[in-house]
Amino acid sequence: MRLRALTFLALVFLSSPASAQRLPGGVAPDHYDLAFVVDLVHERFDGTETIRVTVAAPTTRIVLHALDIDFREVKIGAGATAQKATVTSDAAAQTATFTVARPIAAGKTEIHVRYGGTLNSQLRGFYISKTKVRKYAVTQFESTDARRAFPCFDEPAYKATFALTLTIDRGDIAISNGKVVSDAPGPAPTQHTMVFAPTPKMSSYLVAIAVGDFTCLDGAAEAVPIRICATPDKRDLGRIALESAQQILKFYNSYYSIKYPFGKLDVVAVPDFAAGAMENTAAIFYRETDLLADSKSAPADTRKKILAILAHEMAHQWFGDLVTMQWWDDIWLNEGFATWMANKPVDAGHRDWNVDVDEAEENQQALALDSLNATRPIHVDVETPAQIDEAFDAITYQKGAAVLRMVESFVGAETFRKGVNAYLQTHAYGNATSEDFWKALSAASGKPVERILPTFVNQPGVPLVSVSLACAGGGTSVTLRQERFFVDAGHNEAGRWQMPVCVKAPGQSQPACDMLDDASHTFTTPGTCSPWVFANAGARGYYRTAYSSELLRAMAPHVGTDLTATERLSLIDDEWALVRAGRHGAADYLTLAAGYGREHVSGVLDEVVRGLSFVHDYLTSGETRSRFEAFARTVFQAGYDEVGFTAARDDGDDRKALRATVVGAMGNLAHDADVTARARAAADRALSGGPALDSATAGVVLRLAASHGDARLFDALVASADRASDPDEHYRYLYALGAFDDPALIARGLELATTPQLRSQDAAIYLAQFFANPDARSTALSFVADHWPALEPKVKVFGGDTTLVSAMGGFCDPASRDRIKSFFAAHPLPAAARTLDQTLERIDNCIALREKQTATVGTWLANR
Numbered sequence: 001m002r003l004r005a006l007t008f009l010a011l012v013f014l015s016s017p018a019s020a021q022r023l024p025g026g027v028a029p030d031h032y033d034l035a036f037v038v039d040l041v042h043e044r045f046d047g048t049e050t051i052r053v054t055v056a057a058p059t060t061r062i063v064l065h066a067l068d069i070d071f072r073e074v075k076i077g078a079g080a081t082a083q084k085a086t087v088t089s090d091a092a093a094q095t096a097t098f099t100v101a102r103p104i105a106a107g108k109t110e111i112h113v114r115y116g117g118t119l120n121s122q123l124r125g126f127y128i129s130k131t132k133v134r135k136y137a138v139t140q141f142e143s144t145d146a147r148r149a150f151p152c153f154d155e156p157a158y159k160a161t162f163a164l165t166l167t168i169d170r171g172d173i174a175i176s177n178g179k180v181v182s183d184a185p186g187p188a189p190t191q192h193t194m195v196f197a198p199t200p201k202m203s204s205y206l207v208a209i210a211v212g213d214f215t216c217l218d219g220a221a222e223a224v225p226i227r228i229c230a231t232p233d234k235r236d237l238g239r240i241a242l243e244s245a246q247q248i249l250k251f252y253n254s255y256y257s258i259k260y261p262f263g264k265l266d267v268v269a270v271p272d273f274a275a276g277a278m279e280n281t282a283a284i285f286y287r288e289t290d291l292l293a294d295s296k297s298a299p300a301d302t303r304k305k306i307l308a309i310l311a312h313e314m315a316h317q318w319f320g321d322l323v324t325m326q327w328w329d330d331i332w333l334n335e336g337f338a339t340w341m342a343n344k345p346v347d348a349g350h351r352d353w354n355v356d357v358d359e360a361e362e363n364q365q366a367l368a369l370d371s372l373n374a375t376r377p378i379h380v381d382v383e384t385p386a387q388i389d390e391a392f393d394a395i396t397y398q399k400g401a402a403v404l405r406m407v408e409s410f411v412g413a414e415t416f417r418k419g420v421n422a423y424l425q426t427h428a429y430g431n432a433t434s435e436d437f438w439k440a441l442s443a444a445s446g447k448p449v450e451r452i453l454p455t456f457v458n459q460p461g462v463p464l465v466s467v468s469l470a471c472a473g474g475g476t477s478v479t480l481r482q483e484r485f486f487v488d489a490g491h492n493e494a495g496r497w498q499m500p501v502c503v504k505a506p507g508q509s510q511p512a513c514d515m516l517d518d519a520s521h522t523f524t525t526p527g528t529c530s531p532w533v534f535a536n537a538g539a540r541g542y543y544r545t546a547y548s549s550e551l552l553r554a555m556a557p558h559v560g561t562d563l564t565a566t567e568r569l570s571l572i573d574d575e576w577a578l579v580r581a582g583r584h585g586a587a588d589y590l591t592l593a594a595g596y597g598r599e600h601v602s603g604v605l606d607e608v609v610r611g612l613s614f615v616h617d618y619l620t621s622g623e624t625r626s627r628f629e630a631f632a633r634t635v636f637q638a639g640y641d642e643v644g645f646t647a648a649r650d651d652g653d654d655r656k657a658l659r660a661t662v663v664g665a666m667g668n669l670a671h672d673a674d675v676t677a678r679a680r681a682a683a684d685r686a687l688s689g690g691p692a693l694d695s696a697t698a699g700v701v702l703r704l705a706a707s708h709g710d711a712r713l714f715d716a717l718v719a720s721a722d723r724a725s726d727p728d729e730h731y732r733y734l735y736a737l738g739a740f741d742d743p744a745l746i747a748r749g750l751e752l753a754t755t756p757q758l759r760s761q762d763a764a765i766y767l768a769q770f771f772a773n774p775d776a777r778s779t780a781l782s783f784v785a786d787h788w789p790a791l792e793p794k795v796k797v798f799g800g801d802t803t804l805v806s807a808m809g810g811f812c813d814p815a816s817r818d819r820i821k822s823f824f825a826a827h828p829l830p831a832a833a834r835t836l837d838q839t840l841e842r843i844d845n846c847i848a849l850r851e852k853q854t855a856t857v858g859t860w861l862a863n864r
Ligand SMILES: [Zn+2]
Pocket: 279, 312, 313, 316, 334, 335, 338
């Protein structure tokens, strides 16, 4: 029980205007005719709407969602019998009630609405987006913002068909879910009117409109026309995306038993976009940096990002758009699935990209969040728009995907595919729940998926599997015990999971898999008695593993040869988590980490660097820090000598990525003056028009240069960010501004956050760079507090609030913790309420760890 968290939640709840915005039911939409006249100059629109509905029982009132809608006329009924309705709007509930004099009979009827609205600047609903030269009108409706563009039954279960007509300026185009069926001049001489084909049955949050001078690259796959669209200056940066989209469509058409069902696919890069991308049916909208890049210079990680995000959004065309969760409490059925699925086409196209390591890293993100007391189950009750928004977190995405991977690995990929396709066939154009999914999987596999999944979906937290060994009858007797794992050792709430555990022993070709469904379980692996086993083969299980020191010592010499990359990653991260939880000592972790110096897979080494960075930043100071830096040099020097600072012509993608990790480690952890000087020189050359930085290491090099940089470098970064047309390059320069250690430059960098130069979509991510920098963290907190009126509207876009609040989890002292707590008590962010609890818990964990382990680290370093 944590009174503090409960008290705080209650405060936030009271200040939130909206409690339950669910519709009363009794009336359901069948079809919407929607006509918009878009006025970019005055940033507004007019709407004419007809909704064909089915009424369950006679009534004189219909309640639907509407927000910031200026009603002009509402009529209910068809033809001569239509009657005028009075409108009562409830801004808190985000609804409008239409009341008529004579009862509406049960059965089919029509609702006619004429209304107006503003193209807002909040990046939600129907909103305005601007470049230096002109304006665009764009929609973003997920989760609950279709109601800002047209009155509607704005819940995912109310599926209907939508037919759109758009009247826009001559010279502009409109993109929507359907194909264009006609385009005619008028009604005014300066306008033209585009009519779109009706959509299949879908949820209101998937309706999409984009208006402006977008220009597109055309392609096709499997007879489906595909376009990648952007502002005219950026059209040619869509080539990687077009090639990716074609490859992904082919892959999905062969994976799914239902071929791509929506006729065409448009993908649009929008200048202002709060989320990364949005899977609107057949009209996916994007922030530019996640879709566009120069096909001549983009590094592998940019290509991978574009391919992976597109694969995610395109997976949603099936998971989300074709079959939709019944209610937002099952949003993981959309997001967990799309996250899990997206890796498949990426891996199929690029076997050398170590996608399995990315998956293991995704698991780690989920495990880290899920080990907090302030976590939540995947399936979670949500009612308000703020609660729904906050459900888009690592539990929904990464834990959802991790749990699916575990079950896929357990039943076999082909069986899993059959279950997935049975589920899609049954619920196509409809809605489904978690239960529907695990029933389909159990039926397809004949395995107890119905018992496994609920323990991971309906219950919060991470299982910890402790492993012990004994020799028995020539084989190895393995005893597994499960309990719930918390970072904060003060918590010991029980948890019981039904989980497949796969154990790998030296010399065995196949792991031995068993179900762990009791508190403990013993089984015998065949063959000779093993001195060690690895109890998460392939790192496919969603759990942490604890070995005794003795077992770890037996395993350590074999880590590099007998464990796969994903297993090495999960081993080092589990050890670090056990240190964080006070179960193992930091000394054991440092000993294990020292053995990873020659790790050749960048994703694995990244995790080692992450753990060591924490030790560097929080558990050392003064003389101990110098010792730590000398230790870091011994770990990374050989790798650095091997890959070097400068890229070679024939370097593969992973070698380039490895170089970025090693250069960062040498600069930041070993404080190598030569590496930092080389970074500064390379940055200076590139920024003054000399040879461009190698794109794989550019981000690391710029941040290293900035970490000891001066005003000349700062000015050059600002100018280059402004000049860059390639989004990747722009953000690399912009975000390096958060890495300076000079207080005057930190202040200048922060000031930029309040200027119109920094788009709302980027504000929280930009500020997060300063919170990630130990030299800037405190100043950044004061800055946010002092400039809140200017920052709040920029941060309160989708995902901005949670990004900012989680970035504050880098503090490690009681004063900052109390400051953050009291600041957000006075300035609540309702869509980041749980995130705030998690941030405060992280800070508390860090404070406790620092007290407990600083001396141990000092001793280990002195005796090394
Ligand atoms: Zn998604």
